[in-house]
Amino acid sequence: MAPGERISAETPCAHRYPDGHAAGTPSGEQPVIADFHGVWGWVAVALCGAAGLWGTLLAVLKRTPGRAFAYGTAIAITAVLIQVGAGLVLLGQGFSPGGFHVFYGMVILFTFSFAYVYRAQLGRRPALSWGLLLLFVMGLGIRAITTFGGS
Secondary structure, X not given: OOOOOOOOOOOOOXXXXXXXXXXXXXXXXXXXXXHHHHHHHHHHHHHHHXXXXXXHHXXXXXXXXXXXXXXXHHHHHHHHHHHHHHHHHHHHOOOOOOHHHHHHHHHHHHHHHHHHHOHHHHOOOHHXXXXXXXXXXXXXXXXXXXXXXXX
């Protein structure tokens, strides 16, 4: 389906509202933010994977992470938070992606909340800690993408 293309009751889709129309806005129209959310999810997963592998590689090689790693981590985290924010906006607009998709999005949000609370401990070995955390978030993101439209 092309971005911005309207969906109808005949459009194959992972979720339908109780009255039978396809997922999207209550009128059945796919909001632009839903297209963004669908594409940006993969961007966020790729950024988390890249930064996570970078961090674990730095830890294995026993190298001190520099400013570039801090920026890379910040970019990956920002991308995920934008993704979760877009999902929350869609949820608030009545878009229903399925319970497990929302669950994994919330787990990602809680993961970053706990990382913020324990940031001092994560700072002891930043490359390993943030690398593994971002790989974990990447896995949650992949799981969220694959559960879209489920119950």
